[in-house]
Amino acid sequence: MPAELLAIDQGTTSSRAIRFDLDGRPLQTAQREFAQHYPRPGWVEHDANEIWETTLATAREVMSDDVKAIGITNQRETVVLWDRTTGKPVHNAIVWQDRRTADLCDALKADGLEPMVQGKTGLVLDPYFSATKIKWLLDAVPNARENRDLAIGTIDSFLLWHLTGGKVHATDWTNAGRTMLYDIHARAWDAELLSLFDIPEWLLPKVRDNVAEFGDTDLFGRSIPILGMVGDQQAALVGQACFERGMVKSTYGTGCFMLMNTGDPVASQARLLTTPAYAIGDQRAYALEGSIFVAGSAIKWLRDKLKLIDDAAETEALAKSARADHGITVIPAFVGLGAPHWRANLRGSIHGLTLDTTDADLVRATLESIAFQTRDLTDAMKADGATKPSALRIDGGMSQNGWFAQLLADVLDTPVERPASHETTALGAAALAGIGAGLYSDAADFGRRWQAGARWEPQLPAQDRDTMLDNWKAVLERALAQ
């Protein structure tokens, strides 16, 4: 009987389950969207019940008798507080995009705490990460710090709890590494940080490597082991087979997350993040990460709010039809700016509008803003001593846009590659489960199956690139000065 692997990919806007064969081919996919709640400006919540229900439903839809192991990957940083006796969340999950703790982060920065936090966690003091969200939840829910029935964790641990019927409360080091409570060097929850945010350690999950025996699930008519768990951006790094130092991938989903495999941890001087990449057997690697909060969500905004398009794919033809000298610059700070600026309270703006600005110009300028932000990340990586990669591997919904991929190659002056498999994130989780089940001997055995699907070479003359980038920098500086 052929061996198959099931990946659960719990994302910001939808839950997906994909069944793969061992060559990494997706055999069946199920996807369900769920509601986004915006209770106040800058606040973003999910109903964790809906997250679990959509996850279970999609996994049931694609499950087969040949699935040997399950891998879980998830939107990172988002936190759930739930009751261990019922499995029910006691508050909506607070999502990674949520900015409600911006003032607390500013206060901690003013107290001079950022170097300590950065030294231990590799993260900067920003509401993006889980610690201040957890503190907010524990302050909001009465007696939460005394109630031993409660458990807290990122989405991976909440799903694992449900899959194992409430038996296992565990996470993996890539997810733990985004909480701002985990010392990524000592590889343990950190007492000083737990005390700073007033979080009892018993509320938190146990931390494991990415390939481990996370527990068994009986929810599919037989017992199936869960052998891989990993945050979604690190999953994409694995799915893109970036196993060598210096290899880089960038995923363009709701946000854009660029990770460079650095092997050993590199302390960033350029406001990038140092983050666990993967721990597979005796292979342990770290990454430098640039996190941009808005990428595909800007395309969604063009579709749902400005109603300039009916479908994201239309942006390709519209961008092609727009004038190159449209003169518009979009600063996509809809939820503040992430790396390397970390400006939680900045908001978006559009510069250079004239009476002949068209819908196509706005669409093109929005796509350009995402490519320019990517360039800011590669410049930051260079400032941190990284050598220019031979190619950038891209994935995520926006990577389907060929015009955008060519623009990226031009703006970065680097070849851009898109793999044959579109489901890179889920594939990474499946790969880890497959290694755990002994279906791949190691990461390299899986990595040999990676295949390029398309490649774009830089074509734009250097002078044109410089003009575009000079303009972007000037407008961005003005926006940052606000």
Ligand SMILES: Nc1ncnc2c1ncn2[C@@H]1O[C@H](COP(=O)(O)OP(=O)(O)O)[C@@H](O)[C@H]1O
């Ligand atoms: N052809 C396209 N051009 C530009 N953006 C696209 C295209 N196709 C999808 N997108 C954008 O990609 C995003 C979906 O990507 P996906 O990787 O599924 O995101 P996530 O996992 O964050 O939910 C959406 O925001 C959508 O607007």
Ligand SMILES: O=P(O)(O)OC[C@H](O)CO
């Ligand atoms: O759900 P995605 O794909 O937008 O990814 C979210 C990231 O993990 C946030 O850090």
